[in-house]
Amino acid sequence: MSWLTIMIMSLALAFFGALLWLLRPRRRSSRAGQSPMDLKMESFLPRHYRYFPQVRQALSSFDEEYLDRVAPHDVAHSAHQERRAVARKFLAGLREDFSNLGRLARMVAALSPVVSSEQETERLILGLKFRLLYAWVWLRLSAGRAPLEQIEQLTGLVGRLATRMDQAMTAVSALSAPGLNSSLNT
Amino acid sequence: MTHRETLFYSLTVGFEILLCTLVYLRNLERRLPFFATHSTLLLIGTVGLALVYHHFGFQSTASFNAYWLTAGLIMVSRGFAVGELCRCELRAYRGIWALAWRVLTVLAVFFLGHAAVDAWGQTDRISIYGLTIERDFGISSIAILLAMLLIRNHYGLALGPLEKWVAVGMSFVCVFDVLNNTVLRDAFTEYLSFWFFTKYAPFWSEMKSDLVRANDWWNAIRTSAFVVSMSIWCYALRKPLPAPAKDPVLLPAEIYRELSPAVNLRLRAFNNRLLELLKP
Numbered sequence: 001m002s003w004l005t006i007m008i009m010s011l012a013l014a015f016f017g018a019l020l021w022l023l024r025p026r027r028r029s030s031r032a033g034q035s036p037m038d039l040k041m042e043s044f045l046p047r048h049y050r051y052f053p054q055v056r057q058a059l060s061s062f063d064e065e066y067l068d069r070v071a072p073h074d075v076a077h078s079a080h081q082e083r084r085a086v087a088r089k090f091l092a093g094l095r096e097d098f099s100n101l102g103r104l105a106r107m108v109a110a111l112s113p114v115v116s117s118e119q120e121t122e123r124l125i126l127g128l129k130f131r132l133l134y135a136w137v138w139l140r141l142s143a144g145r146a147p148l149e150q151i152e153q154l155t156g157l158v159g160r161l162a163t164r165m166d167q168a169m170t171a172v173s174a175l176s177a178p179g180l181n182s183s184l185n186t
Numbered sequence: 187m188t189h190r191e192t193l194f195y196s197l198t199v200g201f202e203i204l205l206c207t208l209v210y211l212r213n214l215e216r217r218l219p220f221f222a223t224h225s226t227l228l229l230i231g232t233v234g235l236a237l238v239y240h241h242f243g244f245q246s247t248a249s250f251n252a253y254w255l256t257a258g259l260i261m262v263s264r265g266f267a268v269g270e271l272c273r274c275e276l277r278a279y280r281g282i283w284a285l286a287w288r289v290l291t292v293l294a295v296f297f298l299g300h301a302a303v304d305a306w307g308q309t310d311r312i313s314i315y316g317l318t319i320e321r322d323f324g325i326s327s328i329a330i331l332l333a334m335l336l337i338r339n340h341y342g343l344a345l346g347p348l349e350k351w352v353a354v355g356m357s358f359v360c361v362f363d364v365l366n367n368t369v370l371r372d373a374f375t376e377y378l379s380f381w382f383f384t385k386y387a388p389f390w391s392e393m394k395s396d397l398v399r400a401n402d403w404w405n406a407i408r409t410s411a412f413v414v415s416m417s418i419w420c421y422a423l424r425k426p427l428p429a430p431a432k433d434p435v436l437l438p439a440e441i442y443r444e445l446s447p448a449v450n451l452r453l454r455a456f457n458n459r460l461l462e463l464l465k466p
Contacts, residue, residue, distance in 0.1 A: 005372045008325065012364040015328040019357050022335040023350055098456065103342060105449040110341040111434060112442035115281030119446040124340075126453040133460035 087141055095134055102127060194409040195236070201416040202229040208423035217430060220270040221352060224263040225419070228412075231256040254316050261323050265294075268327045268356060272334040275349055278433040279341070281442070286337050290330050297326030314371060321367035324360040331357055346431065351422030355415040362411030370404045 067076045105123065109115050205225050209215065215222035235249075235256055242248040272290055276283040301322030305315045331353050338345060345353070 002372065005368050008321070008368050009365055012325055012328060012361050012368075015325070015332050016357055016361040019328065019332045019335060020354070022332070022339055023345065023354060098453075101449065102453070105445065106341050108437065108442055108445055110279050110282055110343060111437045112281045112439060113436045114439045115285055115442065116446065117285050119450060120285065122450050123446070123453065126450060126457060129457050130453065130460070133457055137460055 084141060088138060091134070091138060091141065098130070190406070194406065194413075195232075197413050198232055198409055198416075199229070201413055201420065202232055204420050205229075205416050205423075208420055212423050212427050214423065214427070217348075217427070218267070218270055218274065218352070220263065220266040224260070224267045227260055227263045228416075231260055257316060257320065261320055264327065264356065264360075265323065267352075268330055271349060271352060271356070272330060275334060275338060275343075275345060279343065280436065282337065282341055286334070289337070290333055293329050293333055294326050297322050297329060301326075317367045317371040321364050321371065324364040324367070327360045328357050328364070348422050348427055351418055355418035355422075358418065359411050359415040362407060366404055366407045366411075370400060373400050 067079050071079065102123070109120060202225070206229050209222050209225045235252060238252040239249050242252075269290075272286070273283070276286050301319045304322065305318040335345070335353070
């Protein structure tokens with residue numbers, strides 16, 4: 001059997017597998033024929049970034065230095081690990097916020113009569129880049145090599161985007177048909 | 187015909203009659219006219235071919251040509267049915283459809299172009315051309331369906347149950363066509379290639395059993411895949427179809443024009459901050 005034959009057969013099987021995977025039933029997906037906008041608005045809006053002040057306090061460098069000074073080594077070590085775990089969970093929350101906003105942007109695109117291929121391609125590439133960078137930051141954070149304070153800047157970005165999306169969706173609610181309007185406000 | 191061939195033939199005709207009955211009983215010709223045409227062509231093709239075989243003989247040139255003509259027609263009708271499925275699933279979202287049809291057309295042109303290039307320069311035989319084109323048509327159909335599903339998935343749009351089962355059946359028959367045709371084409375262009383040159387005629391008697399065995403396997407796999415995909419379609423049509431979903435209410439174009447660049451700008455800024463985090 002030639003390499004081309006093996007490649008074509010593998011490609012066909014891979015395509016078929018991917019197709020079946022995409023067709024698998026999903027609990028969270030919207031029902032057939034249901035407008036994407038029928039989903040609740042709250043599920044799209046960022047929630048985690050709002051808790052940053054509390055998380056910042058828990059992760060502050062003063063606390064870390066204080067622990068190093070006064071607590072026994074094993075207690076300080078365990079506390080550092082827990083703080084890193086909290087930071088990772090918080091980072092995962094930020095990712096969720098961000099992907100929800102991305103999802104909302106895609107839904108607005110789906111319901112728009114005109115869509116720009118440049119904008120959509122750019123968002124697709126940015127989304128892929130974000131996933132890669134997120135994985136990298138997550139690894140560095142786990143290894144204790146990422147400064148926790150810098151996460152604050154990320155939350156600021158998410159917060160501003162959330163406000164912007166909120167304003168846009170209010171405009172959407174005001175402009176759209178009554179049926180859509182009521183579903184947006186649920 | 188052998189017992190096995192008779193069994194396969196009866197199964198195929200039985201399922202094709204059942205499929206056509208269900209298609210017209212559920213008025214699918216109004217919703218998916220090309221799929222209804224494809225189902226009808228399958229039945230007409232099988233019955234028509236049986237009549238040609240009976241009249242001219244299985245080994246005759248007329249039967250051979252009739253077989254490839256029918257296979258071509260069915261392949262084209264399947265292509266139209268795949269295109270129709272994509273259009274039916276995306277056309278309500280006008281902006282997305284305007285993007286998607288270009289992507290799907292590029293994919294179709296790429297794979298069909300590949301088929302033409304691959305068939306070029308092969309032994310001048312209809313079997314090899316037919317197998318190559320059918321193989322790449324199969325891959326093209328799966329790739330197009332996959333692209334359509336990826337686009338729907340990306341934009342969070344769910345697929346209706348009927349369309350989902352039609353897509354599964356289509357891709358099932360296509361993937362088996364690709365595997366089956368690839369193996370047989372490989373055999374025809376390699377160790378069975380002497381069959382196509384008259385200067386090797388003295389070896390034909392030795393090769394005949396291999397050729398018959400290869401053809402038998404090819405037919406058996408192809409027919410089984412057809413039967414399985416038809417049973418999938420019959421399963422999808424077992425109950426009366428729900429009313430088609432209403433088209434979504436589209437938003438004014440300015441919402442997207444305003445929102446999309448703002449989101450992309452933030453995404454870019456977010457990625458830049460992540461990059462800064464990674465700097466030593």
